Amino acid sequence: MKIFEIMESKDYESVILCHDKTSGLKAIIAIHDTTLGPALGGCRMWTYDSEEDAINDALRLARGMTYKNAAAGLNLGGGKTVVIGNPRKDKSEALFRSLGRYIESLKGRYITAEDVGTNLKDMEYIRYETKYVAGLAETSGDPSPFTAYGVFRGIQAACEEVFGTSDLKGLRIAIQGVGNVGYNLAKYLYGAGAKLIVTDIFEDNVKRVVEEVKAEYVKPDEIYGVECDIFAPCALGAIINDETIPQLKCKIVAGSANNQLKEERHGDILQEKGILYVPDYIINAGGVINVADELNPSGYNRDRAMRKVSMIFDTVRKVIQKSKEENIPTYVAADRVAEERIKTIAAVKDNYI
Ligand SMILES: NC(=O)C1=CN([C@@H]2O[C@H](COP(=O)(O)OP(=O)(O)OC[C@H]3O[C@@H](n4cnc5c(N)ncnc54)[C@H](O)[C@@H]3O)[C@@H](O)[C@H]2O)C=CC1
Ligand SMILES: O=C(O)CCC(=O)C(=O)O
Incomplete structure (x- = not known):
């Protein structure tokens, strides 16, 4: 190596x-x-x-965090x-x-x-x-519900673009993986009136969503081909690939899983097929936004953290806008949003003070 x-x-x-x-x-x-x-x-x-x-x-994950933190507007590398x-x-x-x-x-x-x-x-x-650790039980706690809320807001922004409204009532949303994030996301979506189709490899996880949010269950390998408006990957990475893309019947791909595109070219293929891909590190930043609030000089504040997570709606809109203006796939637009912020702030820091 x-x-x-x-x-x-x-x-x-x-x-x-x-x-x-x-x-x-x-x-x-x-x-x-x-x-x-x-x-x-x-x-x-x-x-x-x-x-x-x-x-x-x-290495891959560390670089991903640079982009995630930058695009989320955090003062963090x-x-x-x-x-x-x-x-x-x-x-x-x-x-x-x-x-x-x-x-x-x-x-x-x-x-x-x-x-x-x-x-x-x-x-x-x-x-x-060491004090250089965040996400402790007595402060910001489990990041998953915040990540789920951010994904929910990102889905609303994507729907505004594709369906002309952020109202999710009656939309069919397929969730792959109903663990910590997927379960909390399912609750938000159900509360907003969406119809859910879910899968998971753990029976207990499936059982609780089927019971609590009246979700329909499909087998793990059937989730890609489900007739739906939105496919929300909340389990594994690399699930958008040559085998799965031809099966997709959705208009939007938007979920919490990290590194959803197996290769960057799969983002190009989604765009060619007219499927809006909401870049993973933009929509799943809720957890890190919440954790980062612990670093605020006045201490952690849950309401403030939730307000910041809610702004993922605006970040998703910004990325979609950039993708349209510059005629580039959304995953490229997301990278540009992050890189431009890093470059601008680096220039500000050039000043001698
Ligand atoms: N927890 C968080 O705050 C954040 C999570 N993420 C990402 O979101 C994704 C989900 O995270 P968590 O909910 O925390 O993990 P988790 O482990 O609680 O949930 C993942 C679920 O996916 C299921 N699963 C695994 N393989 C599967 C398959 N082949 N088909 C269907 N279901 C399958 C698991 O059984 C589990 O229930 C991961 O990719 C994670 O990296 C990203 C940012 C923050
Ligand atoms: O949310 C966390 O606990 C840390 C942030 C992180 O590593 C991530 O968002 O992947």
């Missing part, structure tokens, strides 16, 4: 390899860009097939931690405290939070060793 070549090609600032023999910690902290402020991004714990896969994931290990078997207080000490050594250049495979308890252990 030619690490410096990769870092140079996508402008990474640092990649820190962390190892602790006692706790078995093997982690990578990737910091992509700190132009806007300290890098904020969650800590993922996963069993990777190889160390190279883990490093690549950390992008970074991410990847812990190599099985989140069901390999967790311990020592492991997360050891990681916390590495994060502390960065003196605030990187702030961590939850991600796939980590939870509030893990963040508490990290907190024993």
